[in-house]
Amino acid sequence: MMTTGLEAISFYIPRVYVGLDALAERQGIDPEKFSKGIGQEKIALPGHDEDIVTMAAEAAQLIIDKYGADGIDTVLFATESGIDQSKAAAVYLHRLLKLSPNCRCVELKQACYSATAALQMACSYVARKPDRKVLVIASDVARYDRDSSGEATQGAGAVAMLVSATPKVAEIGAISGLFTEDIMDFWRPNNRRTPLFDGKASTLRYLNALVEAWRDYQSNGGLSFEDFSHFCYHIPFSRMGEKANSHLAKTNGVPVDAQKVLPGLIYNRQVGNCYTGALYLSLASLLDNAEDDLGGSNVGLFSYGSGATGEFFDARILPGYRDHLFTQQQRRMLEERESVSYDNYAALWEEIDLSKGAPEQARGRFRLAGVEDEKRIYVDRNA
Template sequence: MIASDVSKYDLGSPGEATQGAAAVAMLVSADPALVRIEDPSGIFTADIMDFWRPNYRTTALVDGRESISAYLQAVEGTWKDYTERGGHDLDEFRAFCYHQPFTKMANKAHRHLLNYCGHEVDEAAVNRAIGHTTTYNAVIGNSYTASMYVALASLLDNADDLTDQAIGFLSYGSGAVAEFFAGTVVPGYRALLRSRSHREAISRRQDIDYARYREIHEHSFPVDGGDYPVPRETTGPFRLAGLSGHKRIYEPR
């Protein structure tokens, strides 16, 4: 399974500061090496116009307050459905991986869940549950579909031994639909982590100044089907080399 997205908003918009991009690739198996996903799951859906991108726009639109409210409704709704289907009690979870449109949203979400379940809410309790899950997202920014799995990678790479510990997952998509499910970390997982490569991928990124950022943000490819090369800028193993005949051309870096 591959989750890959680029989060882009208008210059000067409230969402601009949350922009980011990431991709996560996972092998889903009956004999997992890292985390075993378990039944049941809890589902929530509602018709909420909190985030959308019209066909005629290249950037998304978001109603910030409505979006936060919708997310918190989803946290409550999925948890209610999950527990009614016989899921774990809150105290049984070692950590929680939330979809993170911005890092503080995970904090808001877990505080809301603790309140909803009648638990004491303090910074220590929140940090124990989500502290290690936000490390990578705080640097990367919003990556939409990849963000919950980036949170999982961050947790596995940075937490102490999690063997046989239950992890909660909250997947969310604006509009809105959400799912809460649980997984248990399997024995031997630490020998298979790629922590070093994850950290190297983050650290090899290059800083740019604001003028260059504006230039990249406002760039768009022509749509006439001509040949348009792309400068060699990426630090990854593959790059977008150009467009030709309305096709993307990729090559090794």
């Protein structure tokens, strides 16, 4: 069978954040409700001149700079923070990255799950055409009503993955376990900027989808629980990853081992929820922060999108993978961020009239300069 998987994986996080201690003070509650209760510390905040396209471009440019764009003829852009009801964000991204015009570009949506659909499609495509490569993007801004129960689970970021028939980081397994049910645990009608949700129901359905997807994975001939050195889960908040890890262990009748999940939670605690990118930020966190060399080991991955679709699949980490990571750049990106006050956070949360131009707040190469005649204007500062 043809080997397909990740040749590279990278991410981008905006330069400012608000600490959850500021939200706790605003709400008059103990900060440990956030730091221990949901396991979160910071919320990444995009500037008014940043959105899913600029963040995606920053994440992908790291890969393009190192590996080039040769062979990329498909861009699959997963998001639930769409900027247009018709035109795919992938098309804007395609121009910013200066990719070949002989390229297909589409946008995928199913809550937080769609990046996994994109990854599986990409692997199938490069297995059929091993001389081609696919750029998979997961980019989102998680935004909830202020002073709501979901406010502490906001965040923003983008993850880029280069999928090819010559993977250097991880081989994606051919077996998946799938589960879908029509439920209303989280949704956002077209007339709303922020979602509607039932937090308790969503947590319960997430765990149910995990078990059902795992059982389907097993019935399809997947690896046994003991074959996995680590697990990565969709992480709307890091405590959810711990709950999922415990639930899956108990389902399999084995002792809970927190070390199988903790390295994959480090970045998410500092960033918050980035929806479609949350699972893959967890994978990047595991690859960057695992103390032992993971080369040759198996990692289990569970993807969940409310509404709801879940998928469990496996990845084999390849020997020498550390030579193809962006660990130092990504750690520096997180370390060099700036904290803002609650008032400044509130100002960034509010929408502004982009027809008058956007203030220069992005730290990166790409920015949204404004909107002219209902057209979004993106610029490359290096052009």
